[in-house]
Each structure stands twice: as structure tokens, then as C-alpha cells.
Amino acid sequence: MTRVVGYQLTTASCCGAVFKAPRFASISFFASEIWTDGYLKDSLMPNDHGLRRCQCGEFLLESGLVKLDRADAKDARIPERVSSAELPLAIALARTAEIKLAARLDYWHYLNHPYRAEYRAHRNDEEAATQAAWEAANPDQRTEAERLNRFVNRMPMYKPSNDRPITFPVFAPTTQQKENMAAIIELFGTTGRTHWSLLYFPEILRELGRFDEANEALSKLDPKEAPMFHLVSANLIQKRQTAPVRYQP
């Protein structure tokens, strides 16, 4: 469970607005979906890159707010998140490369959402077809008497097996997606290595179909840092797949 114990007050350099940031006593890492591009669905933790909008209209980073010593949080607000519709504006107006990078990373996740919807629908259909085929091949052959004694003679139940077919739709990024990803790669060059770049760099190169470079970038990531990502990413690069993939099959 995520539990908040008090707030840290901060101030923005643009207009001196005072904000508050929750202090977490405990954190839940639950998410209903985890994707190779780092997107978490239904996460209880902030699942973005710290881009916020000040009340004066300025786009800023939560990490760029200056901490205050006082603790009177009465008039302080939690800085507003930036909606997906505002991301192009944030990219255009960003004052620093770091702010622009955060906006472009949020935009990258957002632009992958239509593919995620396609992927879910495809996987649901495939799972339903696998289950239907199994049920047709394993009909309930119990006698009436066996059926009545249902604790001893259970109905045959479908269980997903590890060797069932698991496929996903072809990922064909739009020009807008490709341009955004290319811009992120450039921004990683300008801003240096952030904690995001180690995972995002191989993923973006792979989504762009630049497999050799993706492999090279992946080799710089210690598998112990992100074992699941490392395994799945290496496999996708080897198969020359560009799709962002959900870890839960």
C-alpha cells in the first residue's frame, strides 16, 4: 500500500509559487501492466518523467523545484501534471533540454497507446481462441453420477500452458512517432546519461528498427539492474521485432 506521511514544501524559480510534494512512508509497486518501454498501467506510483506545469504557465520538472525549510503546507498545491494534449506545447516551450526530454518521453509513451490497445485486443482474441480449441479437444466426458460427485470428479479446466501461441501485431510507428524517438536520442546526447537512458536507449533504437545499435546499447546495461527487461529486449532484438511488448503475456 502507498502511504503518505506529510509533505515537503518546494518553490518554483519562475514565479516563486509554493508547492508541496508528498513524503511516502510505504510504496506499492503494483501495476496491472508493465511494458518494455517502461509504461506502467494503473500504477499507484507516479508513472511519468516529472514534467509539471506551474500556475504561471511555465513548464518545469518536479526535480527542479527548490526545497523549502518551512512546513506550513496550507496554501501549497501539488504541482499540476501535464495532460497528453499539452505535451506538444510543452515540447515547443521547454526552457531546458531536460524539460524537453521529459516531455518527449511522456509523449513517446502516449503515442504508443494506440498500439497498446491493438496489442491487448489481439492477445485477448488469441487467448480466447487457444482456450476454445482446448475446450473442444477436452470435452467434459463425466457420467451423470460422476458429475454429481463434483469434488472427486472435477470438470476439465483449461489452464494456459507455457507453450501456447503468443503473438502480437506488427508495430509500424508513424512519422510523428519516429521523429519523436529520433529527437529523444538526440536529447540523450545533450543531457547525458539519466537513469532512464540505460533502459530507454536500447528500447527506442529497437522500436526504430536500429537493431545493431540497440544491441550495442543493451550491452551497456548490467543484466542484474533489470533482468526481465534485459532478457525480453535481447530476445526481441534477435527476432528483429520493433514492438513495445507487455511483460504479462
Ligand SMILES: [Zn+2]
Ligand atoms: Zn511559475
